[in-house]
Amino acid sequence: MSPHWRLSRHARLLICLALVAALTSSAWAEVCKGSKIPVSQLRKYDRDIFLTAEELQQSENTHLPFGQPACRRYLYQRESVVCYDVGNRVAVWAAYRLRATDLVHKVRRDAFRTDPRLTDVENAHCADYVGSGYDRGHVVPRDDMNRTFVAQAYTFYLSNMTPQAPALNRGMWRWLEQTVRAWATKFNEIYVPSLASIFDREPAPTVPSGNVAIPQRFFKIIVRRDNGALVAIAIALPNDLQDLPVPPGAMGVSGRRITGAEADAFLAQSLVNVQSIEQATGVDFFPGLPATTKDALERAVASDLWPRN
Numbered sequence: 001m002s003p004h005w006r007l008s009r010h011a012r013l014l015i016c017l018a019l020v021a022a023l024t025s026s027a028w029a030e031v032c033k034g035s036k037i038p039v040s041q042l043r044k045y046d047r048d049i050f051l052t053a054e055e056l057q058q059s060e061n062t063h064l065p066f067g068q069p070a071c072r073r074y075l076y077q078r079e080s081v082v083c084y085d086v087g088n089r090v091a092v093w094a095a096y097r098l099r100a101t102d103l104v105h106k107v108r109r110d111a112f113r114t115d116p117r118l119t120d121v122e123n124a125h126c127a128d129y130v131g132s133g134y135d136r137g138h139v140v141p142r143d144d145m146n147r148t149f150v151a152q153a154y155t156f157y158l159s160n161m162t163p164q165a166p167a168l169n170r171g172m173w174r175w176l177e178q179t180v181r182a183w184a185t186k187f188n189e190i191y192v193p194s195l196a197s198i199f200d201r202e203p204a205p206t207v208p209s210g211n212v213a214i215p216q217r218f219f220k221i222i223v224r225r226d227n228g229a230l231v232a233i234a235i236a237l238p239n240d241l242q243d244l245p246v247p248p249g250a251m252g253v254s255g256r257r258i259t260g261a262e263a264d265a266f267l268a269q270s271l272v273n274v275q276s277i278e279q280a281t282g283v284d285f286f287p288g289l290p291a292t293t294k295d296a297l298e299r300a301v302a303s304d305l306w307p308r309n
Contacts, residue, residue, distance in 0.1 A: 029157075032112035032126035037153060045153050046116045051076055063096045065191065066223070066230075067288025075117060075159055079151045080140045082160055084115075085197070088204060088213035089124040090162040091139040093195035093283065098144055098184045106146040112136060115159035124158040124212045132207035133241065134214065137164025139196040141177045162196045163207055163214045167244040167253045172237055173218065175247040175263045180222055182308040191223040193285045195277065198236075215239050219277050221285060223297075230293060233302040234277055235270050268305050274298040 029046050031039055051059065059076045060068070071083035071092065080096035114123040129136050139160050145151040154160075164173065184190050197215035204213040219236040238244070246255040247263035258266070275298040278284055286294050 029113040029116050030123075030126060032158075035111045035113065036109040037111045042111055042113065042153065045150055048150070049077065049116060049154065051078070063191075065097075065288075066193075066286040067284075069093065069095070069193070069283050069285050069287065073122075075115065077151075077154050079145055079147070079154070082139065084118070084122075084159050085213075086118075086122045088197070088199070089122070089128070089158075089211055090213060090215065091160050091196050092281075093193065093197075093285075094139045094160070095191070095193040096140060096144070097189065097191055098180070099189045100185045102144070102147050103181055103184060104146050106149065106152060108142060109149065109152065111153045111156040112158065112161075113156060115157040118159060124161065126158075128158075128207055128209045128212045129161075129163065132163060132209075132212075133166075134163035134207060135166050135169040136161040137169045137173065137196070137218075139194065143177065143181065144192075162218075163212055163239075164218070165239050165241045165244070167241065167246070167255055168218070168237060168239055170253050171246050171250040171255070172244055172263065172266060174250065176220060176235060176237070176267060178249075179264075179267065179305070179308065180220065183222060183224070183306055186307065186309055187224045189224070192220065193223070194220045195281060195283065195285075198277075198280050200280075217280075219272070221274055221277065230289075230297055232274055232297050232300070233306060234272050234274050235267055236272050236277065237270055264305055271302050271305075273301045 028043060031042060055078060056076050059078055059081060063081045073084045073086050075082040075084050080094055082094045083092045085092045114125060138155055139162060140155050142152055142155045145155050180192060196218055198217040200216040206213050217236055217238055219234060221232055221234045223230060223232045244255060245258045245266055246253055247258055248260050274285060286297060
């Protein structure tokens with residue numbers, strides 16, 4: 001057996017789980033109203049979501065270079081890894097490499113739908129978000145995956161969503177996502193282990209259907225190399241239906257409008273260290289790093305936002 005095919009024990013386990021998922025998942029995805037991609041095309045995309053052993057290992061190597069954070073249900077794509085919470089029916093965290101060359105413009109083609117790798121019981125469904133007052137907030141952003149229309153379409157699985165307050169999803173979270181893309185352009189390559197969901201209350205509140213839990217906070221961690229050393233920046237934002245400032249470009253939300261400089265200042269005030277996020281979630285995001293490197297990366301709080309240009 002060549003070294004290329006020597007899968008880790010973890011990867012072999014994931015392959016077994018993927019085979020079970022393929023056998024027990026829904027025959028076809030439930031496509032939500034308003035999809036801009038024909039169902040016949042989506043079915044082709046969904047058949048291709050099941051990775052080979054080689055593709056799964058490549059995804060793990062590419063998007064989780066600092067070790068494998070714990071998760072009960074991994075969902076691997078070629079372009080990202082998502083940790084899915086079957087009980088709360090939301091994405092808990094996602095991880096992916098983002099390079100400057102990945103960032104291209106493509107027309108948005110909505111294709112919200114259930115994930116064919118999950119059963120009907122495990123999936124969130126289209127009706128869960130209707131009339132809930134919350135947006136279907138992407139964990140892996142659609143604009144980060146415009147490299148192909150297939151990669152973009154995979155971001156519209158409901159397994160990549162969490163209930164997100166419109167003021168956050170269309171406002172400060174959108175501004176943060178744009179900032180992350182600017183960093184990818186400036187630094188050429190970054191890693192985004194982005195946990196979507198922090199539940200501060202037990203049991204967690206849910207949307208009216210009772211099927212999908214509502215996180216109280218969201219965060220992003222961004223990692224890059226600076227002269228060979230790893231540095232990280234972490235930002236936590238509240239999932240607040242009210243009282244969030246509205247940055248430039250936000251559409252369909254009301255509130256106190258602020259300038260781009262003020263939006264950056266708001267993000268700077270929201271800087272935290274990785275350790276505080278790990279304590280809140282119980283997730284170790286860098287289990288594969290040497291202890292001294294890991295400790296320094298997780299304890300540091302950035303003094304300000306990284307420059308965009």
